[in-house]
Structure formats: C-alpha cells, structure tokens
Amino acid sequence: MAAQSTLRHSEDFLAALINKYKSKFHSRVSKTSRTTRLVAAIFLLTSIILGGEGARRWWKRRRDEREQGSKLVRRNSWLHNKDGSRTIYIPYKEGTSKVVIFTTKPLTFEAHRRLFLNPPRVSGLGDGHVPSTQTKPGLNLAFLHQFLSLMSIMIPRWSSKEAGLLVSHGAFLMLRTYLSLVVARLDGEIVRDLVAGNGKLFLLGILKWCGLGGFASYTNAMIKFLESKVSIAFRTRLTRYIHDLYLNDNLNYYKLSNLDGGVGSGADQFITQDLTLFCSAAANLYSSLGKPFVDLCVFNYQLYRSLGPLALTGLASNYILTASILRRLSPPFGKLKAVEGKREGEFRGLHSRLIANAEEVAFYGGSEMEKQFLNREFKALKSWMESIYKLKIRYNILEDFILKYSWSAYGYLLSSLPVFLPAWGGVGGAMEMTEYGEKGGKERGRTKEFITNKRLMLSLADAGGRMMYSIKDLSELAGYTSRVYTLIATLHRVHANAYYSRGRPNELYSLSDVQGTIQKGFDGVRFENVPVAVPSLWPQGGDELIESLSMIVRPGEHLLISGPNGVGKTAISRILAGLWPVYRGLVSRPKDIGQDGIMFLPQRPYLSVGTLRDQVIYPDGEFDMKGKKKNENHLQLVLDDARLGYLPDREGGWDTKKEWKDVLSGGEKQRMGIARLLYHEPQFAIVDEGTSAVSSDVEGHLYETCKEKGISKPSRVTNLARLAMPTPIPLFPLTLITVSTRASLKKYHTFNLILGMGDNGGEWEYERIGTEREKMHVERELHELRERLEQVETWKARREEIETELAKVWVDGGDELGPPVYTESVIEVQQEEADEEGGADASPTTSVDQSQSQSQGTSSMVVVSEPKTEAPTEG
Numbered sequence: 071m072a073a074q075s076t077l078r079h080s081e082d083f084l085a086a087l088i089n090k091y092k093s094k095f096h097s098r099v100s101k102t103s104r105t106t107r108l109v110a111a112i113f114l115l116t117s118i119i120l121g122g123e124g125a126r127r128w129w130k131r132r133r134d135e136r137e138q139g140s141k142l143v144r145r146n147s148w149l150h151n152k153d154g155s156r157t158i159y160i161p162y163k164e165g166t167s168k169v170v171i172f173t174t175k176p177l178t179f180e181a182h183r184r185l186f187l188n189p190p191r192v193s194g195l196g197d198g199h200v201p202s203t204q205t206k207p208g209l210n211l212a213f214l215h216q217f218l219s220l221m222s223i224m225i226p227r228w229s230s231k232e233a234g235l236l237v238s239h240g241a242f243l244m245l246r247t248y249l250s251l252v253v254a255r256l257d258g259e260i261v262r263d264l265v266a267g268n269g270k271l272f273l274l275g276i277l278k279w280c281g282l283g284g285f286a287s288y289t290n291a292m293i294k295f296l297e298s299k300v301s302i303a304f305r306t307r308l309t310r311y312i313h314d315l316y317l318n319d320n321l322n323y324y325k326l327s328n329l330d331g332g333v334g335s336g337a338d339q340f341i342t343q344d345l346t347l348f349c350s351a352a353a354n355l356y357s358s359l360g361k362p363f364v365d366l367c368v369f370n371y372q373l374y375r376s377l378g379p380l381a382l383t384g385l386a387s388n389y390i391l392t393a394s395i396l397r398r399l400s401p402p403f404g405k406l407k408a409v410e411g412k413r414e415g416e417f418r419g420l421h422s423r424l425i426a427n428a429e430e431v432a433f434y435g436g437s438e439m440e441k442q443f444l445n446r447e448f449k450a451l452k453s454w455m456e457s458i459y460k461l462k463i464r465y466n467i468l469e470d471f472i473l474k475y476s477w478s479a480y481g482y483l484l485s486s487l488p489v490f491l492p493a494w495g496g497v498g499g500a501m502e503m504t505e506y507g508e509k510g511g512k513e514r515g516r517t518k519e520f521i522t523n524k525r526l527m528l529s530l531a532d533a534g535g536r537m538m539y540s541i542k543d544l545s546e547l548a549g550y551t552s553r554v555y556t557l558i559a560t561l562h563r564v565h566a567n568a569y570y571s572r573g574r575p576n577e578l579y580s581l582s583d584v585q586g587t588i589q590k591g592f593d594g595v596r597f598e599n600v601p602v603a604v605p606s607l608w609p610q611g612g613d614e615l616i617e618s619l620s621m622i623v624r625p626g627e628h629l630l631i632s633g634p635n636g637v638g639k640t641a642i643s644r645i646l647a648g649l650w651p652v653y654r655g656l657v658s659r660p661k662d663i664g665q666d667g668i669m670f671l672p673q674r675p676y677l678s679v680g681t682l683r684d685q686v687i688y689p690d691g692e693f694d695m696k697g698k699k700k701n702e703n704h705l706q707l708v709l710d711d712a713r714l715g716y717l718p719d720r721e722g723g724w725d726t727k728k729e730w731k732d733v734l735s736g737g738e739k740q741r742m743g744i745a746r747l748l749y750h751e752p753q754f755a756i757v758d759e760g761t762s763a764v765s766s767d768v769e770g771h772l773y774e775t776c777k778e779k780g781i782s783k784p785s786r787v788t789n790l791a792r793l794a795m796p797t798p799i800p801l802f803p804l805t806l807i808t809v810s811t812r813a814s815l816k817k818y819h820t821f822n823l824i825l826g827m828g829d830n831g832g833e834w835e836y837e838r839i840g841t842e843r844e845k846m847h848v849e850r851e852l853h854e855l856r857e858r859l860e861q862v863e864t865w866k867a868r869r870e871e872i873e874t875e876l877a878k879v880w881v882d883g884g885d886e887l888g889p890p891v892y893t894e895s896v897i898e899v900q901q902e903e904a905d906e907e908g909g910a911d912a913s914p915t916t917s918v919d920q921s922q923s924q925s926q927g928t929s930s931m932v933v934v935s936e937p938k939t940e941a942p943t944e945g
C-alpha cells in the first residue's frame with residue numbers, strides 16, 4: 071500500500087510539473103506574434119525533416135560502407151582516394167574495419183635522408199658523408215642519434231596521435247606517483263590509529279584505502295593499456311614508413327638483398343621481429359625510465375622534507391655508486407641482443423626457405439640435409455643465447471643484492487636519522503625534539519613517520535631499482551635501435567642510390583661505377599653500347615658477360631634472344647627492367663609497365679596471394695581492373711585465349727582464394743603469364759622462357775594469339791570478333807621479345823639476337839630472320855649437311871662391299887651368303903680348317919682379334935679390322 075501511495079504521489083508530482091511547464095509554454099506562445107509562431111513552426115518542422123534525413127543518410131552510408139567493406143574483403147580489393155591515400159577493409163569481429171592508409175610523401179623521405187645517410191660526425195656513424203650502417207650498439211652518442219632519428223618517424227608532429235597518447239600516458243604515470251604518495255601517508259595513518267587503538271579512525275582509514283586501491287588499479291590498468299597503444303602506434307608508423315620505402319617503383323625490395331646486401335637477405339626478420347621488439351622496448355622505456363625518474367624526484371623531495379639533507383645526500387650518493395657499479399659490471403646487452411636478433415633471423419629464414427621449396431626438397435628427399443642446416447643454425451642460436459644467460463647470472467646476483475637488500479638496509483639507516491640524530495632529521499627530527507601532548511604520543515608519531523618514510527623508501531627503492539634495471543633495458547633497446555636504424559639507413563641508401571667510394575678508386579662495375587643512362591618513354595627498346603655485367607654486392611665490382619651490346623627493337627619487330635645457358639639472356643631483361651644497373655651507355659624503353667607500356671614475364675612464374683581474378687590481373691587489383699573498364703567477361707575471354715578457360719568453373723568462381731602456386735601445374739602457371747599479357751595489353755612484352763613448360767602446339771597457339779590479338783585494344787578485337795563483327799585493323803601490334811633457347815620459336819620473330827658467340831662466349835650477333843644472308847647461311851648449313859649425308863652413303867656402300875668380300879672369303883665354293891655370324895665356334899672351325907690346309911695364307915686380307923674374342927667367352931662380338939688391300943712388298 072505504501073508503495074502504491076508513493077507511486078501515486080510521484081505521478082501527481084509529475085503531472086503537476088508537466089502542467090506547470092505546459093501552461094508556461096502556452097502563455098509564452100500566446101504572447102508571441104503569429105508570424106513568429108509560423109517561422110518557429112517552419113523552423114521546427116524543417117529541423118525535424120532535415121534531422122531525419124541526415125540520420126537516414128548516415129544510417130544508409132554506414133550500411134553501404136559495411137556492405138562495401140565485406141564485398142571488398144571477399145574480392146581482395148581496396149579503394150583509391152583523391153588525396154592519394156587508400157582505403158582498405160580488414161576483417162574485424164563479425165564485420166569489417168575500415169583503415170585509411172596514407173603513403174609517405176617523397177619530401178618526407180628526402181628530409182629524413184640526412185638523418186640516416188649523413189649522421190653527425192660526433193655520433194661516430196660514418197664520417198658524415200659515407201653512410202655506415204654497421205655500428206656497435208651500446209649506450210653512446212650513436213644510440214642517441216639513432217633513437218632520435220627513429221623518433222622523428224614515430225612522432226612526426228606534436229599534434230600527432232602518438233604525441234597525444236604519450237601525453238595521456240604521462241598524465242597517468244604522474245597520477246600513479248601522486249597516488250603512491252597518498253598511499254604512503256595513508257599507510258602511516260592507519261598504523262598510527264591501530265597503535266593508538268582508535269577504531270573509528272582506523273576503519274575510516276581502511277575505507278579510504280579501499281577507495282584509493284580501486285582508483286590506483288584503474289590507473290595501473292590504463293598505464294599498461296596506453297603503453298601497448300603507444301607501442302602499436304610506433305609500430306604502425308615505422309612499418310608503413312618502411313613499407314613505403316621498401317616497396318616502390320625504385321625496386322628497393324630487389325636491390326636491398328641482391329645489390330646492396332647491407333642487411334643481408336633477411337629483411338623480413340628486421341621488419342617483423344626486430345621492429346616489434348624495438349617498439350615495445352621504446353614504449354616501455356617511457357614507463358621504465360620516465361616514471362621512476364618522476365618518482366625519484368617526488369619521493370626524494372618528500373624524504374628530504376621528513377628526513378633532512380643528510381638523508382638526501384646519502385640517497386644521491388647511493389644512486390651514483392650503484393649506477394656506476396652496475397654500469398661497469400653489466401655485459402654489453404645491446405650488442406648481445408643485436409647478434410641474437412641476427413641469429414634468430416637466419417634460423418627463421420631457413421624455415422621460410424624450406425616452406426617455400428617444400429615440393430622440390432620432397433622430390434629430392436632432402437629432409438635430412440635440410441634438418442642438418444636447421445639444426446646447425448639452431449645450435450648456433452642456442453649457444454649464443456646460453457652464453458647470454460650465463461652472463462646474466464652474475465649480473466642478476468649483483469643487481470638483486472644491491473637493489474633489494476643493501477638498499478633496504480641503507481633505507482633503515484636513513485629512516486632512523488630523525489630518531490638518533492634529530493638535529494639532522496628534517497621535519498621528523500623537529501617533531502622528535504618537540505614534546506607530544508598525550509601519553510605515548512611520541513611513539514605513535516614516530517611509528518607513523520617511520521611507516522610513511524619506510525613506504526616512501528620502498529617506493530623510492532622500487533623507482534631506483536627500475537631506473538637501474540632500465541640500464542639493461544636501455545642497452546637492449548640500443549641493440550634493437552641499431553637493427554631498425556640499419557634497415558632504414560640501408561633502404562635510404564638504396565632509394566637514393568647513394569654509393570660513393572671516397573678516397574679510393576671505384577671498382578669496375580661496382581654500384582659506385584654506374585655511369586649509364588636509362589631513358590623511359592621511348593617507343594621501342596634500345597641498347598646503345600651497354601655492357602652486360604653481373605653486379606656484386608656493394609662495394610665489390612661485378613663480372614662482365616658482354617662488353618658492349620647495341621640493338622634496337624621497334625614496334626612490330628619481334629625479337630628472339632637466343633644462346634646457350636648462362637650467357638646473359640635474362641641479364642638483358644634485368645637491365646631493361648631496372649633491376650641491374652646500366653653501367654655504361656644508354657638503355658631506352660617505354661615509360662609505363664603494363665598497359666601501352668612494357669611488360670616482363672619472368673622465367674619463374676609468380677602467383678600472388680588472393681583470388682583467381684587477382685592471378686589474371688596481377689599486379690592490378692580489382693579496383694584497377696574496373697578503372698580500365700574491364701570485367702569478368704573480359705577475363706574469361708582472356709583465359710580462353712590462354713587455353714585456361716576452364717579455370718573459373720573448376721575452381722569455383724573468380725572470388726576463390728587458394729594457394730595458387732600449388733594448385734596450378736607448371737604449364738598452367740606459364741599460360742597464366744600469357745593471360746596476364748593479354749589482359750594488360752602492353753606494347754612490348756619480354757617473355758623469358760615463358761612457354762618452356764607448355765606443349766609445342768599450345769605454344770604455337772599462344773604465340774599466334776599474342777601476335778594476332780596483341781593489339782592495343784585486344785579486348786575490343788576479341789570481343790567484336792566473337793560477336794562476328796568485322797575485325798578492326800590492328801593499331802599497335804604487341805611486340806614480343808622472347809628469351810629462349812628453342813630454335814622453333816624463330817618463326818614467330820623478326821630479329822634474332824644470338825649471344826654466347828666467339829671463343830669466350832662474350833660476342834653476339836643481331837640479325838633479321840629470313841634475310842638473304844640468313845637464307846644463304848641456312849643453305850650453306852644444308853649443303854654441309856648434304857655433304858655429310860653423302861659421306862654416310864659412301865660409307866654405307868663401302869661397308870656392304872666389305873661384308874660381301876668377307877662372305878666370299880669364308881664360303882667354300884663361292885656361294886654367296888648373308889653377313890657372317892662371328893661366333894667363337896665359327897672362328898675356331900675356320901681356324902682349324904685353315905690349319906689343316908696348312909694355309910697360312912687362308913686369311914690374307916682378314917685379321918681377327920682372337921684374344922678379344924676369347925676374352926668375351928661366348929659373346930658373338932668380335933672386332934674385325936678394316937680389310938687390307940694387298941700391300942706392295944718391298945724387294
């Protein structure tokens with residue numbers, strides 16, 4: 071009942087309130103003019119309509135975005151924004167999450183280049199001109215320079231998200247310091263109230279303690295969360311920066327390991343493992359060094375106030391002494407960590423190799439050998455890590471003893487100062503010297519002060535300990551910093567092509583000896599006095615394959631590059647693609663790669679991760695395909711032309727994602743390459759052994775398709791042809807440059823560049839296929855062949871003569887027999903007959919190698935010497 075009455079009461083109250091405001095509103099409205107009311111009504115209505123429409127649009131946009139996100143994820147695609155950024159969607163929980171990726175501006179790279187390639191001389195990183203990527207990691211000026219250089223990438227602006235995260239992190243760290251102070255005081259008060267037997271104050275203290283505990287726990291959790299956020303934000307910045315520098319038109323990803331070699335061949339370890347460790351160590355440094363530092367300042371001040379100047383001097387000298395002992399006796403953690411990272415990378419690299427080449431290893435049955443390699447690498451890593459652990463034992467004993475036990479003893483000594491030396495004991499000492507009013511007040515005051523000081527001392531020891539521990543963290547950070555700095559410096563060196571050999575002459579064909587020019591934008595392919603040399607890792611010089619190559623391929627003049635293995639056929643396409651340097655002379659080629667430009671089909675077919683569609687249009691994405699106004703119907707026609715038309719049905723559609731390199735056969739992979747060629751419609755295509763695994767009839771079909779349909783707009787031609795419309799005249803024929811050892815491909819080409827000629831294989835010939843000269847050459851070859859054939863015929867006739875003669879010799883009565891069967895028994899019989907006849911002249915023109923015949927036992931083979939013509943005897 072009571073509840074009901076309360077409810078009714080509240081209803082009445084509500085109704086009264088509503089009525090009150092209703093009447094207020096009515097009185098206001100009645101006072102206003104009609105126009106104002108009309109305007110207000112229109113305004114209200116418009117706001118409601120616009121608000122509703124805005125909400126509807128917002129909801130629709132969100133729904134469209136969600137749909138688009140899942141569609142793009144399914145089709146492995148993305149969006150290009152007007153400002154050059156890309157919007158990608160990544161699977162997140164049930165749906166997708168949108169990420170906008172901004173590419174690093176070239177200007178930013180240029181601004182940073184100085185930091186990485188021209189470090190200040192004082193840092194000891196090179197001489198200020200020659201970039202040196204090899205440094206000994208440690209706590210020195212080089213580390214400071216490296217760390218600050220990386221910081222300029224990680225925190226590009228004070229207004230950046232990372233700076234905001236660091237400020238919030240710092241605020242929470244300060245808050246925790248403040249809470250530690252409050253906790254120390256509260257601790258003292260609780261113990262004091264307990265000793266005094268004051269239950270009410272004691273309980274109040276406990277309540278405060280619990281409240282403070284909740285808040286402190288929240289603060290601690292936020293500190294950890296923000297630390298992880300800072301770490302991931304640093305990692306995102308650095309990873310994107312490195313990716314932009316690593317994967318760009320300058321082909322740095324190829325040059326880094328194949329030409330420069332500054333970071334070996336394990337760039338993956340640098341980018342994945344070392345970068346992660348560096349970012350967590352850098353984010354942790356802020357709390358492991360920054361927070362203890364603030365703690366030290368605050369707690370020292372507090373202790374100075376309560377314990378006096380003597381205690382502060384004692385504390386300060388304690389820190390200095392501890393730091394110098396630990397620094398002197400600590401092993402070089404930075405260097406150790408850097409080497410550990412390298413060994414980890416090598417071990418991981420071997421595993422990646424095995425995964426990538428599992429099939430080949432399996433065919434060879436090479437598991438034992440691979441295991442040997444892996445075990446050996448792991449053993450090296452294990453021994454290294456064990457030696458680090460051993461070094462750490464000694465250090466940990468020392469560290470623990472100093473930081474935990476000797477510091478506590480020292481802390482007790484300092485806390486006792488106000489008691490035993492009140493004149494030197496600060497506020498505590500002053501309180502000692504004054505009389506406490508009530509009985510036992512002095513002891514209680516002492517207890518409270520002692521507990522508070524002890525807690526402060528503990529916090530101080532903790533902060534100091536963390537500072538000291540962070541010397542080790544700092545050394546490890548120096549190791550990671552050196553690895554990441556080395557990677558970025560090497561990437562900048564490759565990107566800027568900054569190779570100088572100061573003070574000594576350039577090695578021939580080294581990276582500092584590149585004097586040639588590559589001209590992009592030429593309507594053809596041209597080499598003018600270009601040496602073909604295999605580059606070596608910087609700073610070594612390369613090996614010359616061809617001294618000077620000159621040739622020109624104009625549109626429509628298909629070229630076949632032939633010659634024995636290893637003479638430099640692929641090397642020519644590497645130079646043309648910009649993978650290898652143009653040491654001398656001039657190389658000209660079309661500007662773009664792909665549509666209306668030049669395209670390279672490498673010797674080893676490559677299949678990317680992603681959908682079946684991605685395999686055909688690689689390196690385009692679905693977004694680019696749509697930009698070129700192409701669709702799946704077009705792709706189907708392209709696949710049909712490459713004789714792969716069955717793939718979409720067999721594999722379950724264009725969106726199927728598989729490990730394509732394992733799914734497609736060798737020939738299918740090569741045909742996929744041809745399909746890409748037909749899709750991209752380049753003007754020039756370098757096909758390096760692109761059909762070696764394809765049967766010759768399909769090969770012929772593919773070449774004919776490329777030549778006939780390789781028109782600037784083949785899609786139109788193909789589609790229209792299929793629709794039985796007149797075939798338009800080809801505008802720009804696709805010009806094929808084929809690298810092959812197969813002479814059968816000659817018929818599809820106009821010119822032939824033959825490499826590997828001359829005594830040392832360094833000479834070449836460039837000739838038109840089917841010219842008078844070539845015809846004459848072929849005829850001469852044919853003539854020689856015929857001559858040889860005639861010789862063979864002569865020998866055949868001669869052999870028959872011999873056999874006839876032999877038959878006559880062996881047959882009694884002159885009857886002709888077929889060729890004799892040379893068995894031992896026959897020979898023996900003949901020998902006996904000859905002996906009986908006593909005719910040593912029985913075989914004047916034939917000699918039989920009897921010893922051989924005997925040695926062969928029952929074998930029917932004997933060696934018959936050439937029939938002798940009667941030699942004139944002298945005298």
Ligand SMILES: Nc1ncnc2c1ncn2[C@@H]1O[C@H](COP(=O)(O)OP(=O)(O)OP(=O)(O)O)[C@@H](O)[C@H]1O
Pocket residue numbers: 328604605615634635636637638639640641642811
């Ligand atoms: N990265 C490299 N480091 C060292 N030598 C290399 C490198 N790449 C190629 N070579 C060497 O350069 C020479 C030419 O290589 P290239 O690949 O051009 O030969 P090719 O004429 O295409 O042979 P094939 O017909 O077997 O494909 C070979 O002797 C090869 O061993």
